[in-house]
Amino acid sequence: MTSYLSLDFYLSSPHSCGYLPGQTATNLFVDPEVAMDIAHYSTLARLGFRRSGRLVYRPHCSHCSACLPVRIPVAQFQPNRSQQRAWKINQDLSAIYRPVEFRAEHFDLFYRYLKVRHVKGGMDNSTPEDYLSFIASDWDETSLIEFRDAKDQLLAVAVIDALTDGISAVYSFFDPILKRRSLGVYIILWEINEAKELNLPYVYLGYWIKACQKMQYKSTFRPLEVYQDKKWSIFEET
Known part of the structure; x- marks a missing residue:
């Protein structure tokens, strides 16, 4: 201790x-x-x-x-071409704030996402109780953001925490079949835009590991800041 x-x-x-x-x-x-x-x-x-x-x-x-640990300084962020395409192709989606509570529709999407994107990742056999205990806390201002298309179909959910200096991207899950939409990228772009609207300087993305292929998408958001040696600095991948 x-x-x-x-x-x-x-x-x-x-x-x-x-x-x-x-x-x-x-x-x-x-x-x-x-x-x-x-x-x-x-x-x-x-x-x-x-x-x-x-x-x-x-x-x-x-x-x-x-x-x-990595975070995006939203005022300086510049989307690349791929991110611009992801933003454009998803402009038909509506973002809806929901409180943190169990919804069968959300859990079904979460379960399908894990079965395709994170097989044998330790969470792919999650129960509803596991799911809720993972996304919720009893002390933070956490929101679930639904992303729905024009037909009111649920395509993605983002779990975000309120911080005094930004948004913490806790988790996101989405329809794994809709690869063309790049929904994972779009969700982060939406979080960046939302932070700007709220006059918050950062989106915290959790951890980045060079040797972990599933985390490489985080390093495509530039500029990116990394916490090393007890300070935040601009990320320079070597």
Whole structure:
């Protein structure tokens, strides 16, 4: 156990790394009994922490530093051609804020997404209880954003947290069949635009790992900032 920011932190037991096959990992996490709030969580996000359910954590592996927290400075963001196409092709979608609660329609989409995009990823056999405990917390301002087409079909859902200096992109899931729409890219573009509308400077994307192919999309959003050596700086991939 360690303490700073008037909070207690604990180190998890070693477990299989969810990003790098064959590796073990440990996480530093905030005492789950602490009274967390948006102000504390926003400070922790600026220090590279992330939320899963109500648990706030950061990778803390003695042998590895591959997990790099990244965020988009929205005022400086410039979409590339591929991102411009994704934005244009999805202009028929409506974005609707929903409270965090169980909806069978959402869970069905979540389940289909995992079965195609994250087979054997540890979550593909999630129950409704698993799903809700993963996306929800009892202390943050979390919203579910539905993306529906002109026929009112649900195509995607984004889970976002409110921070004092931005939006935290907790998770997103979408119809895995509609590859042409690039819905994962579009959701991040929407979050960037929403942060601008709310006069918030950042969209926090969680972690980027160079050796993890599924995370490479994050490095296409430029400029991108990375948290290393206890400071945020412009990301330069080597």
